[in-house]
Amino acid sequence: GAVVSQHPSRVICKSGTSVKIECRSLDFQATTMFWYRQFPKQSLMLMATSNEGSKATYEQGVEKDKFLINHASLTLSTLTVTSAHPEDSSFYICSARAPGQGNQPQHFGDGTRLSIL
Amino acid sequence: AQTVTQSQPEMSVQEAETVTLSCTYDTSESNYYLFWYKQPPSRQMILVIRQEAYKQQNATENRFSVNFQKAAKSFSLKISDSQLGDTAMYFCASIIQGAQKLVFGQGTRLTINP
Numbered sequence: 001g002a003v004v005s006q007h008p009s010r011v012i013c014k015s016g017t018s019v020k021i022e023c024r025s026l027d028f029q030a031t032t033m034f035w036y037r038q039f040p041k042q043s044l045m046l047m048a049t050s051n052e053g054s055k056a057t058y059e060q061g062v063e064k065d066k067f068l069i070n071h072a073s074l075t076l077s078t079l080t081v082t083s084a085h086p087e088d089s090s091f092y093i094c095s096a097r098a099p100g101q102g103n104q105p106q107h108f109g110d111g112t113r114l115s116i117l
Numbered sequence: 118a119q120t121v122t123q124s125q126p127e128m129s130v131q132e133a134e135t136v137t138l139s140c141t142y143d144t145s146e147s148n149y150y151l152f153w154y155k156q157p158p159s160r161q162m163i164l165v166i167r168q169e170a171y172k173q174q175n176a177t178e179n180r181f182s183v184n185f186q187k188a189a190k191s192f193s194l195k196i197s198d199s200q201l202g203d204t205a206m207y208f209c210a211s212i213i214q215g216a217q218k219l220v221f222g223q224g225t226r227l228t229i230n231p
Binding site: 032034038041042043044046049091093095097105106108110111113 | 152159160161162164167208217218219221222223224226
């Protein structure tokens with residue numbers, strides 16, 4: 001089946017550091033990828049929709065300059081948390097949907113646990 | 118606007134029992150899809166079952182089945198012969214045909230006790 005790989009799985013870094021998270025579709029081309037944030041014991045919150053070759057679409061309240069998204073190829077989208085602070089600590093999950101699959105289920109990465117000290 | 122509501126924050130049953138998780142949704146669209154996802158402690162998101170709104174027959178996947186009541190906008194998940202490995206957060210989700218965004222419910226934390 002379709003597989004989405006997310007890396008790294010865990011990041012611990014100092015406040016002020018920028019952190020890059022990668023999301024790769026391993027066996028299909030993903031024109032659209034999604035980035036979610038999940039707080040403990042809560043649901044997934046969509047942050048932005050990443051479109052290959054164009055600008056990402058951010059959800060209301062999500063700072064585009066804080067969370068930089070790049071979707072430069074059909075198999076890779078990256079989320080960069082710039083100048084991270086402790087309040088950015090969270091679990092980040094990406095998902096992808098192959099083109100032409102209509103409303104087939106999204107395939108999720110295993111997530112990245114980000115801890116800012 | 119599309120919304121998904123799970124009214125049971127937590128549930129707990131004994132192993133081998135049957136448990137039903139509730140989900141209601143609201144949409145003005147006629148063509149949409151519904152999903153149940155499982156998120157175990159490892160935090161992977163695993164698709165459990167999906168239902169196309171145009172299908173009247175309830176979807177079934179082994180021990181997992183749904184009760185899809187379109188008029189009532191209800192989409193409950195029944196887990197039969199529950200197992201310890203079923204312990205997880207369960208999320209109900211929906212997406213309108215042609216749309217990109219998957220809308221999630223708040224989740225239900227299910228614990229299966231030995």
